[in-house]
Amino acid sequence: MSGQDEFVYDEASGEWISAAEAAERASAALAVEVRDAAGNLLADGDSVTLVKDLKVKGAGQTLKRGTVIRSIRLTGDPQEIDCRHETIKGLVLRAEFVRKA
Secondary structure: OOOOOOEEEEOOOOEEEEHHHHHHHHHHHHOOOEEOOOOOEEOOOOOEEEOOOEEEOOOOEEEOOOOEEOOOEEOOOOOEEEEOOOOOOOEEEEHHHEEEO
């Protein structure tokens, strides 16, 4: 440890911790867990399958149960995933309606 390390007071634990450790804790607190209908943890780039027919607002079509959506992206919301379909751009799905493929 060098004499130039910075320390900050962590109110949650009541301890003095290094600034690097405080930054790690802050980024871990911001990480959002997104789970599918079966409780599986989803990550960016996963493929998901629809578990029920969904009417898509504004597109005038229905995505059928069993449709595979590839390469999802997580949003800051634990209940929403951003994805693309061949016929629909800018599609946002609720995590409760998908299952990890």
